[in-house]
Amino acid sequence: MKVAPNKRVSGLVKVRGSFSDLQGVSPYSTVLQTTEFSDETRMVLSNRLFETLEVLFDSPYQPMPYPQYESCEQFAEPFCKAVLNDVFHQQTATQRGYVHNWRGIYDQLHKVILAAVYNEVLDVIEYCAAWLSRVCKLRNVLYDAYNKIFEDEHVGYRFLSGHIVPITDEVELGAVDAACANPIDGCRKQIQKAVTFISDRQNPDYKNCIKESISAVESACQVIVGDEKATLGDALKKLEDSGVRLHPSLKQGFSKLYGYTSDQGGIRHAEGMFESAVTFEEAKFMLVSCSAFINYLIAEYGKRGN
Numbered sequence: 001m002k003v004a005p006n007k008r009v010s011g012l013v014k015v016r017g018s019f020s021d022l023q024g025v026s027p028y029s030t031v032l033q034t035t036e037f038s039d040e041t042r043m044v045l046s047n048r049l050f051e052t053l054e055v056l057f058d059s060p061y062q063p064m065p066y067p068q069y070e071s072c073e074q075f076a077e078p079f080c081k082a083v084l085n086d087v088f089h090q091q092t093a094t095q096r097g098y099v100h101n102w103r104g105i106y107d108q109l110h111k112v113i114l115a116a117v118y119n120e121v122l123d124v125i126e127y128c129a130a131w132l133s134r135v136c137k138l139r140n141v142l143y144d145a146y147n148k149i150f151e152d153e154h155v156g157y158r159f160l161s162g163h164i165v166p167i168t169d170e171v172e173l174g175a176v177d178a179a180c181a182n183p184i185d186g187c188r189k190q191i192q193k194a195v196t197f198i199s200d201r202q203n204p205d206y207k208n209c210i211k212e213s214i215s216a217v218e219s220a221c222q223v224i225v226g227d228e229k230a231t232l233g234d235a236l237k238k239l240e241d242s243g244v245r246l247h248p249s250l251k252q253g254f255s256k257l258y259g260y261t262s263d264q265g266g267i268r269h270a271e272g273m274f275e276s277a278v279t280f281e282e283a284k285f286m287l288v289s290c291s292a293f294i295n296y297l298i299a300e301y302g303k304r305g306n
Contacts (some may be wrong), residue, residue: 014040034156034166035118041153042121046113048149049128050106053079056136057102076102082131083109087124119202122157126164133162161192165199166280172288179216179291182298184223190216191291198283206283213283213290214261217254220294224301232258244300254293257286 033041057076080100081092088108094100112124129142143159150158157164158173161180167173179191194212197205214232221235222228224242236251 033154037118037121037155038153039114041149041155042114044149044153045121045125045146046110048145049109049113049125052132052142052145053102053106056132076100078135079131080105083128087127122164126159129159130162160199161195163195163199165195166284172284175288175292175295179294182220182294184220184298187216187219187223187294190219191287191294194287194290198280198287204280204283206278206280209283210261210278210286213286214258217290217293217297218258220297224297239297242301243303244297257289261286 037045053076057079077100080102083105084090084092084100109124109128113121116124125146129146133140133142143162147158149155156166158167159165160173160177165173176191176195180188180195182188182191190212194209194216197209197212218232218235221232221239222230224244225235225238226242227235227238230238233255236246236255239246239251
């Protein structure tokens with residue numbers, strides 16, 4: 001049966017990057033999604049989670065991460081119990097011989113992803129990705145997969161060092177990501193802690209984000225100058241003796257940033273009578289700036305064969 005042209009139906013499909021999208025006939029929204037996600041984006045996020053669980057728990061070719069489990073079904077049990085306990089706070093005790101069905105747990109997660117407020121959607125994605133990446137040794141595979149979805153769907157967040165963080169610029173994200181993987185142990189851990197503080201969607205701690213960021217710079221400088229007790233100000237003065245030459249203005253700039261974090265607002269110290277109201281923008285600026293400076297210092301120090 002033929003359908004008259006004026007009876008044609010629109011809106012049956014929606015494909016990002018398609019003919020309709022590129023030609024502007026029915027364009028996909030390119031507005032950055034931050035505090036609300038579209039139904040299409042939520043479904044893509046949920047589908048990614050299902051596909052991952054299906055491969056891990058139902059594939060007969062999947063090697064067992066746990067030698068004590070004889071089947072994928074049994075391997076799914078610790079994941080199910082972890083989600084029930086940590087995410088939904090439900091009882092995990094069962095009758096002897098009962099094995100949780102991962103598909104039932106996924107159904108609960110799916111409902112959250114489709115209906116919950118944005119921060120709880122991100123909480124679920126972050127928890128599952130972290131658990132699976134850690135226990136199943138997926139490394140960054142799952143994080144990269146979700147970052148690709150976030151990018152394609154214009155979601156204003158990215159996985160960084162195991163946490164979902166807000167982003168405004170891919171270059172900034174790359175600087176922090178590189179600093180989180182730098183070879184100086186103390187410095188690396190401090191930047192990772194700074195990311196944790198700024199990425200907490202319930203109780204972000206911008207003051208401690210700044211504190212850890214500038215302390216990470218101090219740690220890097222201490223290693224480079226070979227003095228673990230040097231303050232950042234002292235270490236900056238000694239960098240040239242270790243082969244790292246800084247422009248005087250750049251050196252002075254970071255000395256002033258260090259002073260900013262040590263002022264009467266008490267960012268680096270105990271709370272004083274002058275409580276500083278640190279904003280997200282300040283914390284992000286310090287995290288990105290300190291990360292970029294750390295990357296620069298390490299690159300310059302490495303050029304000398306260190």
